[in-house]
Amino acid sequence: MRPFQCLIIVALFYCPLSAAIILTPTVMPLNIDKGGFAQFVITNNATATLPLEVSVHQLLFEPDGSYQSATEPAATLMVFPPAAMIHAGQKQAFRVQWSGVSDLPASQSFFVRFAHIQLTPATMPAGLRPSDTGVNIQINYNALLHVYSDRQRADIVLRVDDEGSARLTNLGDRFTYTNRLNFEAIDSEIQSQFETVVGDQFIAPYTTLVVDAGLTLPAGEYHGREIGF
Incomplete structure (x- = not known):
């Protein structure tokens, strides 16, 4: 379990590639009574094409505020497009649409996870090659999405x-x-x-x-x- 004070996990580890990728916004509210969608933009400032897959994972809170991220993708949010190849110097918008119930019993929070998986030798940062690690590298860029309705209130x-x-x-x-x-x-x-x-x-x-x-x-x-x- 993790306390919910560190709001954004940008990547699993730091590397020059992650510094060249810009995700905006990093925190987004989504009101299901007012359109029920949010938009995130990835800017690729690296010199190589960036292949991304997108998934959404609900945060499961304990009474003390600690949380776990659900392993399986959420069925109540759809992402368009679900994957993209972003060329160097280009941007890609991703739309997240609520597809769950209209009478949501309580607000919910999610990680919108942009996964760059299985980097090839051509796209790896300088000085890092497959032979150096023996494993595939996965970098995740996470944004936070808070889903709520007009009928809900904090107390x-x-x-x-x-x-x-x-x-x-x-x-x-x-x-x-x-x-x-x-x-x-x-x-x-x-x-x-x-x-x-x-x-x-x-x-x-x-x-x-x-x-x-x-x-x-x-x-x-x-x-x-x-x-x-």
């Missing part, structure tokens, strides 16, 4: 116990980010302290994050109100 509660320990819980059915939260009954100085201590973290539906020490709040429950969504 955030900050609970502070008598010892000062704090937990941030999303009781709602839609994701949010901590930098979008404004808490009731907290003055501006404490709100600023919260933003500094917690930073910008993703909170999936029905998950709880342990807040790092540093908040000086009386014990109790504080309800967060989303701003700017």
Whole structure:
């Protein structure tokens, strides 16, 4: 399981080829009530043609906010085109379309995975050849896609116990980010302290994050109100 603080995995490892590939955007919301599609663009700034295959994998969250990426591709999202050959200096747009139910019970998150597999000697970075490794090399470029509907809402509660320990819980059915939260009954100085201590973290539906020490709040429950969504 991994905590959901590192939002983007650009590649399995660094190599000059991965630095020459640009993926935009890296994080994208998809509202199924407003078209239900998103678009990603890959720019190939390398000197060789880039063969890509695209798949979408749901992120499966635990109550503590950790997650695993599903092994099998998601059946609720379709990608057009599912594969492409991007020539040097060219761009390719990929459209991701929601094909699941219209009454989604809670927001869902996915990796949109652009896989460059089985690099040939002609397309490998300088200094790296098959004889050097004895294995095929696969580089993945992952974007994050958050799928939701207009009917869903985040419902955030900050609970502070008598010892000062704090937990941030999303009781709602839609994701949010901590930098979008404004808490009731907290003055501006404490709100600023919260933003500094917690930073910008993703909170999936029905998950709880342990807040790092540093908040000086009386014990109790504080309800967060989303701003700017």
